[in-house]
Amino acid sequence: MRNIIKVMKPLDIIIIVILIAISFIPLTVFSMTQTYNAGDKVTAAIIQDGEVIREIELTGHEGNEQFVIEGKGNQYNLMEVDDERIRIKEDNSPDQVGVKMGWKDKPGETIICLPHKLLVEIRAEGNNTESEEIISY
Structure with a gap:
C-alpha cells in the first residue's frame, strides 16, 4: 500500500x-x-397488445383487490393491488419474470410479462397519460 x-x-x-x-x-x-410531488395522482395503466385495457388509481387506494387479465388462448395474469401498490401475483407463463418483478408503486416503474404481451406502467398525473410510443410485438 x-x-x-x-x-x-x-x-x-x-x-x-x-x-x-x-x-x-x-x-x-x-x-x-x-421524483414526483406528493400531491400527484399515481395510477397503474395495464396495457395488453399495445392497448390500455384498465387503469387503477393507486393514490388513496385502500385494501386488497385481485383480478384476472386474460390473454390469448389459456393465458392469464392474476393481478393484485394492495393499498397503493400493484403486482402480478400469478400467471401461467413459463419463466415467471412478471411475478418475480414484485410490487411496484413509484411513477416510472414497470412490470412486464412478454409471453402475454402485458405491461403495467406506473404513472403520475402531470406525466403524459398516453404512452408516446407503445412497442408492438
Whole structure:
C-alpha cells in the first residue's frame, strides 16, 4: 500500500476523486426523473397488445383487490393491488419474470410479462397519460 502511495502524484489523486464524483451523476439524474410531488395522482395503466385495457388509481387506494387479465388462448395474469401498490401475483407463463418483478408503486416503474404481451406502467398525473410510443410485438 505504501508503495502505491509513493508512486501516486497529487494530480493522480485529483483525477481519481473527479472520476468517483462523475460516477454518481447517473444516479442523480435517474433519481431526479423518478421524483414526483406528493400531491400527484399515481395510477397503474395495464396495457395488453399495445392497448390500455384498465387503469387503477393507486393514490388513496385502500385494501386488497385481485383480478384476472386474460390473454390469448389459456393465458392469464392474476393481478393484485394492495393499498397503493400493484403486482402480478400469478400467471401461467413459463419463466415467471412478471411475478418475480414484485410490487411496484413509484411513477416510472414497470412490470412486464412478454409471453402475454402485458405491461403495467406506473404513472403520475402531470406525466403524459398516453404512452408516446407503445412497442408492438
